[in-house]
Amino acid sequence: GAVVSQHPSWVICKSGTSVKIECRSLDFQATTMFWYRQFPKQSLMLMATSNEGSKATYEQGVEKDKFLINHASLTLSTLTVTSAHPEDSSFYICSASQAGPGSYEQYFGPGTRLTVT
Amino acid sequence: GEDVEQSLFLSVREGDSSVINCTYTDSSSTYLYWYKQEPGAGLQLLTYIFSNMDMKQDQRLTVLLNKKDKHLSLRIADTQTGDSAIYYCAETLYSSASKIIFGSGTRLSIRP
Numbered sequence: 001g002a003v004v005s006q007h008p009s010w011v012i013c014k015s016g017t018s019v020k021i022e023c024r025s026l027d028f029q030a031t032t033m034f035w036y037r038q039f040p041k042q043s044l045m046l047m048a049t050s051n052e053g054s055k056a057t058y059e060q061g062v063e064k065d066k067f068l069i070n071h072a073s074l075t076l077s078t079l080t081v082t083s084a085h086p087e088d089s090s091f092y093i094c095s096a097s098q099a100g101p102g103s104y105e106q107y108f109g110p111g112t113r114l115t116v117t
Numbered sequence: 118g119e120d121v122e123q124s125l126f127l128s129v130r131e132g133d134s135s136v137i138n139c140t141y142t143d144s145s146s147t148y149l150y151w152y153k154q155e156p157g158a159g160l161q162l163l164t165y166i167f168s169n170m171d172m173k174q175d176q177r178l179t180v181l182l183n184k185k186d187k188h189l190s191l192r193i194a195d196t197q198t199g200d201s202a203i204y205y206c207a208e209t210l211y212s213s214a215s216k217i218i219f220g221s222g223t224r225l226s227i228r229p
Contacts, residue, residue, distance in 0.1 A: 004159075006159075034217075042221070043205065043219045043220060043221045043222050044160070044205070044219045045219075046216060046217070046218075049216070093159050093160065095160075105162060105165070106162075106217060107162075108152075108159040108160040108161070108162075109159050110158055110159040111157075111158065111159045113157075
């Protein structure tokens with residue numbers, strides 16, 4: 001149980017285009033979803049936290065107009081990287097929590113590798 | 118401030134025990150976690166410990182927590198080649214219960 005999927009698993013796009021990444025909880029309802037970014041050989045950095053039906057909360061330094069997050073249902077959250085640039089190339093990982101804030105466990109997706117050329 | 122630190126590399130012989138160490142700065146941690154990440158993959162929660170516990174054992178894994186020194190360790194008994202991965206120490210804080218703060222990760226390599 002508690003499986004989180006991401007789609008696509010990898011994507012290559014041209015500079016200036018937008019890319020949408022989906023995160024789905026397959027067998028549970030995710031009240032809260034999280035988006036992380038991981039640069040090569042670095043740790044995960046939280047980008048934003050989203051609760052179903054409300055606006056995402058972004059971490060300091062993350063541009064909300066560039067990284068659009070939509071948590072439209074209890075099983076789906078999307079991250080859209082708008083006007084992507086090469087420096088946005090990274091590994092994007094989502095996670096989902098069953099019980100919302102205070103739940104001790106987040107279930108992580110397999111990640112999406114974005115390469116911007 | 119919020120900071121979780123780990124050594125970057127650890128090499129052990131197959132069959133030996135691996136001990137991965139972590140220090141954290143915020144005394145208001147509620148949960149402390151160990152995650153495993155294999156190449157190109159997401160994170161797998163290995164185990165966690167609540168901050169009022171000193172030790173937790175789960176099969177080959179033993180977690181020790183020293184709250185006074187703000188030190189957390191993960192011991193993997195009888196280390197196997199399949200244990201090769203990056204291990205992340207992480208914490209959640211009382212003040213922000215849903216936010217997980219990750220350490221830099223320790224790359225564990227197994228030699229024959």
